Amino acid sequence: MKSIQGDLGFMSLKDLFGWGEGRQKTGTLKxxxxxxxxxxxxxxxxVIFLTSNRDGERIGEFLAKVGCLELGLIKxxxxxxxxxGVPFTRFLLSERLLEPETLETLLNRLVTIALADAxxxxxxxxxxxxxxPPAIVNGPIKLRPSILVKQANRMLEQLEAEKPDQKQDLVxxxxxxxxxxxxDIPPMPDMLIRINECIRQDEPSAHEIMKIIMADQILTTKIxxxxxxxxxxxxxxxxxxxxxxxxxxxxxxxxVVTAYALNKIMVKNxxxxxxxxxxxxxxxxxxxxxxxxxxxxxxxxFVCGLLHDMGKTALLTLLADVEIPDETKNExxxxxxxxxxxxxxxxxxxxxxxxxxxxxxxxxxxAPQDHEAAEIVWLANNILHQPDQTAKHLEQCQYIATxxxxxxxxxxxxxxxxxxxxxxx
Numbered sequence: 001m002k003s004i005q006g007d008l009g010f011m012s013l014k015d016l017f018g019w020g021e022g023r024q025k026t027g028t029l030k031x032x033x034x035x036x037x038x039x040x041x042x043x044x045x046x047v048i049f050l051t052s053n054r055d056g057e058r059i060g061e062f063l064a065k066v067g068c069l070e071l072g073l074i075k076x077x078x079x080x081x082x083x084x085g086v087p088f089t090r091f092l093l094s095e096r097l098l099e100p101e102t103l104e105t106l107l108n109r110l111v112t113i114a115l116a117d118a119x120x121x122x123x124x125x126x127x128x129x130x131x132x133p134p135a136i137v138n139g140p141i142k143l144r145p146s147i148l149v150k151q152a153n154r155m156l157e158q159l160e161a162e163k164p165d166q167k168q169d170l171v172x173x174x175x176x177x178x179x180x181x182x183x184d185i186p187p188m189p190d191m192l193i194r195i196n197e198c199i200r201q202d203e204p205s206a207h208e209i210m211k212i213i214m215a216d217q218i219l220t221t222k223i224x225x226x227x228x229x230x231x232x233x234x235x236x237x238x239x240x241x242x243x244x245x246x247x248x249x250x251x252x253x254x255x256v257v258t259a260y261a262l263n264k265i266m267v268k269n270x271x272x273x274x275x276x277x278x279x280x281x282x283x284x285x286x287x288x289x290x291x292x293x294x295x296x297x298x299x300x301x302f303v304c305g306l307l308h309d310m311g312k313t314a315l316l317t318l319l320a321d322v323e324i325p326d327e328t329k330n331e332x333x334x335x336x337x338x339x340x341x342x343x344x345x346x347x348x349x350x351x352x353x354x355x356x357x358x359x360x361x362x363x364x365x366x367a368p369q370d371h372e373a374a375e376i377v378w379l380a381n382n383i384l385h386q387p388d389q390t391a392k393h394l395e396q397c398q399y400i401a402t403x404x405x406x407x408x409x410x411x412x413x414x415x416x417x418x419x420x421x422x423x424x425x
Contacts, residue, residue, distance in 0.1 A: 002027075005127040013119050016126060017145035021045045027130040031118055038114055041132055046142035049089065050111045057114045059088065059107070068106065069097060087139040100140070107141050108148070116152035116159075191216070192261050192348075195254055209253065210241050219260050223248075225423035226256055230416040231285060251299040255284065259306055259424050262313075273313050274425060279384065280309045281421035282414075286380040289413055294376070294400045301376050303350065304357035308377045311340025311358075338362060364399060371399040387411060 008031065016029060017040075024045035031038050038052040052058060056065065060078055064071040081091035089107065092098045098106075118124070191212060198208045214220055220241055227244040228237055238244050245253055259281050284306035291301030315333045322329070342359035353370040357377050360367035364374035375397055382393045390411060394402045 002130040003127060005125065008121065008124040008126055011126065013115065013126075014149050016128070017047075017115075017149050020128075021145040025128070025130070026132065027128055028132060030127045030129075031124055032126075033121060033124045038118060040111070040115075041136045041139075042145075043132065043137070043139070043142070045145070047111055047145055047148060048139035048142055049087070049107075049136050050114055052114050054114070054117070057110065057117070059110060062110045063106065066106065068102070073097070082135065085135060087136055089139050089141050093140055104141050104143075108143055108151075111143060111148055112151040112155060115148055116155040119152055120156060191219075192254075192258060195257060209245065209250065213253075213257065214241060219257065222260060222424050223253065223256055226420050229420040229423055231413075231420035233416075249299070252302070255299055255302045255306065256424065258303070259284070262306075262310065273316060276309050276312045276316070278421055278425045280306050281424060282384055282417050283308055283377065283380045285417040285420050286383060286410075286413065287376050289410070289417075290376050290380055290400075290405065293405050293410075294372075294402070295404075296372055296376060296400070300351075300353065300373065304354050304361075304373050304377045305380050307341055307345055307350070307354060307358050308361045308381060309337060309341065310344045311337035311342070314340045314344060375399045383410070384414075387414065 013031070019025070020027075020029065020042045022045070026043050027041075029040045029042060031040075036052070036054050038050065038054070038057070040047055041049040041051075050057070050059070056062065060071075060074045063069050063074055069077075077091055077095065077097060078088060081088045084091065086094075089103060092103055093100055194212050195209055198212070213223065223241065223244050224238060226232070227234065227248055232247065234247055238247060248256075259277070262277060262280075284302040284304075287305030288298045288302040290296075291298040312333050315337055316329075319329050319332065338359050338361060342355050345355040345358050353373050356367045356370040357373035360374045361377040361381060364371050364378050367374045379393055379397060379400070379402075383390050386393070391407060394405060394407065
């Protein structure tokens with residue numbers, strides 16, 4: 001008895017079936033993994049039968065499943081064919097339990113299903129022996145291997161096309177979680193809560209704010225770096241936190257602390273997360289400059305710009321452990337980050353104006369109100385992404401007085417804005 005064996009990764013089922021047909025082989029082609037074993041029986045280059053230990057691929061089960069014969073009758077036929085030593089398929093025909101055309105169609109279908117399943121394996125082994133079990137020899141149905149392979153390929157293509165779209169499924173899940181507000185957004189840091197409480201007092205205490213900030217030496221250092229950056233352009237270096245608060249103002253200080261707090265709470269603070277936050281900070285600083293020019297509250301503009309992409313960090317965290325291509329992940333983040341950012345603004349108790357600007361920073365005209373804030377962020381964001389198209393972006397604005405904006409001065413600010421953002425991240 002001759003035998004060849006090997007790895008399906010080196011000789012595929014398509015090649016094995018072609019070899020069996022081309023060489024007019026008679027024998028048993030067994031393929032197997034740790035859990036599954038199948039055997040395709042060849043006689044003179046044709047497939048005459050199949051056995052398998054996979055559910056649904058046993059011929060008796062298959063005939064019962066498609067409703068051709070009752071299970072009891074099938075079991076009796078199997079027993080009697082074994083007792084008589086004749087192929088089960090031949091017994092079915094001799095007893096006129098099935099017509100030849102019907103039996104061929106059904107066996108063709110079963111072998112195609114089993115072959116398609118095996119062709120999708122990622123690994124497996126094969127063994128071909130030049131012998132057939134006596135109960136298999138001279139079976140009445142003879143199937144061409146090349147046709148079976150083509151049918152199996154078509155079946156795999158159809159199954160692939162019918163698979164649920166992974167991206168659409170994730171989109172639905174994210175949309176549902178968005179609707180429920182069920183997304184992993186951390187609470188506002190304690191430091192921000194305490195500082196905001198001080199700011200809301202009738203007479204805000206600079207001393208109290210300094211005590212809160214000075215408890216974090218890293219934060220204190222970063223604030224001094226921002227205050228001394230070219231962005232603020234102070235005439236003399238700022239060496240104390242008190243002077244920084246005087247020059248920058250209470251709200252500007254809170255905005256820097258907010259950016260710092262955002263960086264610290266990102267549990268999975270990958271470079272991707274840092275890139276998002278760095279861009280968001282630059283957008284905040286640029287929005288502040290634009291806001292000042294068009295007579296819009298510059299600190300509110302800063303917060304809107306700072307938070308406009310914070311939804312990306314929430315979604316990147318949400319999708320961190322999901323095994324999907326990076327391209328799909330990026331598409332989902334782009335599609336839903338504005339909604340996630342809006343949830344962040346709500347959870348951190350920012351005003352409706354901030355939430356609207358964040359939610360509609362790609363479509364300011366769709367905002368129910370606060371169109372100016374949304375458009376300032378839209379403009380700052382687009383300038384950072386496409387500085388060479390700034391003039392075009394200015395022309396597209398509908399809600400802010402862009403004629404007050406000096407194009408050259410605005411572009412000149414980009415370098416100082418990058419320096420200020422770098423002082424925090």
